[in-house]
Amino acid sequence: MSTSGPATTAMSAVVGAEANTFTGLETCGAHAWFGKHHALSDVSLKFPSRTVTGLIGPSGCGKSTFIRLLNRMHEFIPGAAMAGEVLHNGSDIYAPSVDAAVVRLKIGMVFQKPNPFPAMTIRENVLSGIKLAHLKKPNHDDIVEGCLTRAGLWKEVKDRLGASGGSLSGGQQQRLCIARSLAVEPEVLLMDEPCSALDPGSTLRIEETIKELAEKITVIIVTHNMQQASRVSDFCAFFLTDGGPGYLVEADATRKIFTNPSDSRTADYVQGKFG
C-alpha cells in the first residue's frame, strides 16, 4: 500500500496540528446518548481534507452513532443527545446559530442499503438534492453527467437516464446514491457500511470510486470488512465497547493499524481474533 503524499502529511495532522489552522472535520471530546443510554464516550478525532478514514470495530461499538454525529443526523433519533464539539474547518456544526440543513449540504451521507428514490428516474435521483436544498445551479445535464461519471456509473446508464432508479442492480443503485450525494458538492462524504448489502464485484467497483473521490473530498467510511478498510483508507480509527459506551481505542495511518498498532486489542481485532 502506498504511503506517499497525502497519507504522510495527513498523519502528521492526526498527531497534532493546531485546531484553528486545521482544514477538514474533527471531533473534540464527542459523546452521544440515546435517552439515558450512553452510546459513545469522549471521541476526539481528526479527518484531514481529501483523505479516506475507515471506522472499524465490532458491532455495537458506536461507529454508526459516531458517523451520524458528524453531520447532525444523530439528532433525528428521539431522545438523542450529544456533548463535545464537531468542528468543520474550525467552526462548530452544533453551534446554536448553525442550520443543520446547511451542515448536511457540506457533509453528505451514503447509507448502508442502496436507496434511490423509488418514484424518480435516474436523472431525477441525481438532481434530487439540488431540488431539495433549492440550490440554483445551471446546466443540470452537466451535473448529471459529472456526478454519474465520478460515481463510476455514467457509461452504464447514459442511455437510460429516464429509467427508474429501482431498475438498476444493487451495486449500480448504490453508485447512483453516491452520485446523488455528490450533486450538492459536499466537502465530506460519510458512508455507513456502503457495501455491506452488495456482492464482491460491486464492492470493488465502489472502492475504486471512493479512492477517486478522495482526490477532491474527504471520505469517512464505516466498515466491518477489514480488507476493505485496508484497501480504501488512509487512516483507520478503531472503536470498542466493554459493555458501556463505545470509545475510540486508537486512530492512526491504516498501514500502522494493520501492521503495528499501539494497542494489543487493535491487533487482535484486525487479525480477526474477536469481533
Added chain:
Amino acid sequence: MTTATTPTPREMTVIYNREDKIFRGIVTGGALTSLVVLGLIGLFLFLRGAQVFNDKGISFITGVNWTAGTGDGAILDDFSIGAMLVGTIVVSLIALVFAFPLAIGGALYLEFYAPTRVKKPLVTLLDLAASIPSLIFGLWGIEIFTRFGERWAILLSKWLGWIPIFNVQFENFGRSPFIAGCVLASLIVPITTSVAREVYSRTPRDLVDTCYALGGTKWGAIRSVVVPYGKSGVIGGAMLGLGRALGETVAVYLLLNLVFRYNFRILESEGGNVASLIATKFGEATEYEIKALVAAGFVLFLLTLVVNMTATTIVQRSTPRA
C-alpha cells in the same frame, strides 16, 4: 453421440400435511363466508327490489319524486331516488373536501412535528374519535355546529354567491347540505387521519434520512418522499372516509330536511341522502314502498361497491415503482 433434447418441464406436486389442510380449510372458509354473505345481501336487496326496478326502469334513479299512492288510484305510487342520490353524493363530496386536507395536515403533524408527549395522547384520542357513534356527531351538529356553520354559509353566499353552487333562493342557511357536509367531515376526519398517519409512518426511514443528508428540510423530505410514497394509501384512507359518508344515516337524518328535488345549491336548506330516506320512510311504509326502499338500498350498496373498487384501482395504479 447424444443429441441434446429440451426436456419437458416436470410436474411439481404440493403435499399439504394435516395441520396445513385444517388451517387452509379454516381460512378459506372464513374468506369465502364473508364473500358469500356480501353476495347474498346484494342478491336479497336486488330480488326484493326487483319489482320496483321493473316498474320504474332507469327513472328509479333519475326521477325525483317519492310519492306514496292513496291506494284508491287517486294518487299513484311514484318512487324514485334521483334527488336523494344527488344529495348523497353532494354531501359526501363536501365532507371529503373538508376532511381530506384536515386529515393530511393532521397526519403529517402527528407523524413529523408533534413532540412525543403530545403525539401519544392525540393518536389515542383520534382512534377513540373514530369509534364515536355518528348520532353524537349529529346532535353536536344540530346543537352547536349549526350556529357557526350558518355564519360561514352567510359569508360564502355573500362573497361567492355568483358561483351557482353557493347561490341561495331563500335567506335561510340552517339545515343545508353544506352544514351536513361539514358535520360529516368531522365524522370522517378521524378514520382518514388514522389511515394517513399509519401510511406516512411506514415511509422507509432511510429515504427520509437521505433527504436530510442531502441538505433537505423536513418540508422537503415530506414533499419529495413522504407524500409521494404514501399517496396510494392516503387515497385509500380517503375513500374509506367517503364510503362512510355515503352510507351515513343518522347524522344526515338529524341535519337535513328531506326535500325531493335536485339540489346542487349547497347552502340551501334542503337535501337528504339515500340512507336517511330509508331510515325516515321505513317505519310507516306500505308494502310496495318497502320494496322501493329496498331497491334504494340496493343502489346505495352498488354505489359503495363502485367507490371502493375505484379506490382499489387508484391504489394499485399509483403504487410507486420499486
